[in-house]
Amino acid sequence: MTGPVRRTVALLLAATLLSACSTDGQLPPTTSASGLRIETVAGGLEHGWDLGFLPDGKVLVSERRGRLSLVSSTQPGAQVSQVRADFGDVLAAGEGGLMGMVLEPDFAQTRQFITCQTYQENGAGKDVRLIRWRLAPDGASAERVGVLLSGLPIARGGGRHSGCRPTIAADGALLVGTGDSAIAANPQDRAGLGGKVLRLDLRTGGPAKGNPFAAAANANEQRIYSYGHRNVQGVAVRPGSGQVFTAEHGPDQNDEVNLIAPGRNYGWDPSRGGAEDSYDESVPMTDLERFPDAVPAIWESGDTTEAICAAAFLTGSQWGELDGALVVTALKGAKVLLYKLDAEGKVQSVTTPPEFNTAYGRLRAARTGPDGALYVTTSNGDDDKLLKITPA
Numbered sequence: 604m605t606g607p608v609r610r611t612v613a614l615l616l617a618a619t620l621l622s623a624c625s626t627d628g629q630l631p632p633t634t635s636a637s638g639l640r641i642e643t644v645a646g647g648l649e650h651g652w653d654l655g656f657l658p659d660g661k662v663l664v665s666e667r668r669g670r671l672s673l674v675s676s677t678q679p680g681a682q683v684s685q686v687r688a689d690f691g692d693v694l695a696a697g698e699g700g701l702m703g704m705v706l707e708p709d710f711a712q713t714r715q716f717i718t719c720q721t722y723q724e725n726g727a728g729k730d731v732r733l734i735r736w737r738l739a740p741d742g743a744s745a746e747r748v749g750v751l752l753s754g755l756p757i758a759r760g761g762g763r764h765s766g767c768r769p770t771i772a773a774d775g776a777l778l779v780g781t782g783d784s785a786i787a788a789n790p791q792d793r794a795g796l797g798g799k800v801l802r803l804d805l806r807t808g809g810p811a812k813g814n815p816f817a818a819a820a821n822a823n824e825q826r827i828y829s830y831g832h833r834n835v836q837g838v839a840v841r842p843g844s845g846q847v848f849t850a851e852h853g854p855d856q857n858d859e860v861n862l863i864a865p866g867r868n869y870g871w872d873p874s875r876g877g878a879e880d881s882y883d884e885s886v887p888m889t890d891l892e893r894f895p896d897a898v899p900a901i902w903e904s905g906d907t908t909e910a911i912c913a914a915a916f917l918t919g920s921q922w923g924e925l926d927g928a929l930v931v932t933a934l935k936g937a938k939v940l941l942y943k944l945d946a947e948g949k950v951q952s953v954t955t956p957p958e959f960n961t962a963y964g965r966l967r968a969a970r971t972g973p974d975g976a977l978y979v980t981t982s983n984g985d986d987d988k989l990l991k992i993t994p995a
Contacts, residue, residue, distance in 0.1 A: 651980030667700035669693030699762020731755035780835030787874035815866030837914030859900035870897030909936030919975035
């Protein structure tokens with residue numbers, strides 16, 4: 604065992620011992636861990652929202668302003684070029700714009716990928732939608748293939764709580780975390796797509812086979828995997844298990860990491876059962892009084908919020924005891940959180956690498972690359988970076 608890995612193991616064991624001191628019903632405390640190397644691959648980005656790793660070693664980056672960038676490699680000093688594509692209908696306002704992105708599993712053959720955006724017509728926001736693209740062989744341009752799914756709700760007057768993170772499930776279905784667009788009825792409305800985790804057929808955008816509400820009369824309800832969410836920003840599939848974890852923004856407290864169970868309610872209801880037309884954010888993130896069968900979070904941020912964002916899993920023996928850890932980035936908190944999980948998906952310990960310590964500002968995208976490294980984007984709005992994180 605090398606020195607850096609031995610140091611990481613010791614720190615994680617210490618964190619686990621600390622978490623074991625918590626009483627029943629309490630979540631593990633957050634402790635500090637070190638032993639990571641952070642390198643800047645490239646700069647010059649603007650709110651890099653998501654990442655896609657190409658077979659030739661290049662990286663696609665979606666940027667919230669409505670721009671797609673191509674990074675020449677995953678090595679420090681890589682060059683950034685703009686991909687020509689028509690993003691004229693992107694409404695980049697508030698939290699909305701060009702958001703999540705995922706390469707299709709057969710990208711090497713089809714060159715196709717999917718983006719999520721807030722969409723405008725005649726200068727007015729209409730909805731949030733998933734769009735399929737084809738990247739040119741030289742990576743210099745991308746053409747729109749078609750709309751995979753439209754009709755995800757958009758906030759009145761802007762992009763608040765737009766979501767929107769697509770991820771490929773273990774069985775090839777398309778998982779999409781959505782926001783409730785700050786409209787009170789959306790999270791509990793199973794006829795709508797806001798405040799949900801969707802599970803879609805990757806080819807058609809319709810409901811994936813085996814969805815929990817497949818027998819419903821409403822086509823939107825058929826697409827729902829879980830509901831009662833506020834603003835899902837991260838979706839990650841645990842390697843080897845197929846478990847789905849989400850990272851979700853809370854109002855002024857209790858950001859949540861959730862383990863998603865098909866067909867279940869996660870308890871966010873700012874309409875108070877339809878009694879409130881206004882968006883009442885004083886309700887609990889998981890309202891177990893109103894919904895006794897709602898699924899509690901596996902982790903909450905407590906009395907404050909970190910504005911947690913993307914989620915990904917570390918994989919590979921090079922990570923030592925961090926192999927299999929869930930990574931979640933934080934915007935407001937300007938940090939990375941590492942969650943050690945048991946086989947059932949319960950949090951055993953939470954650590955925060957001090958190498959960040961707000962030095963990089965707001966952190967948004969997180970994806971594990973083909974080389975096993977973790978790649979993260981900053982989201983400060985000025986010369987944002989693509990960072991490469993490996994064991995020290």
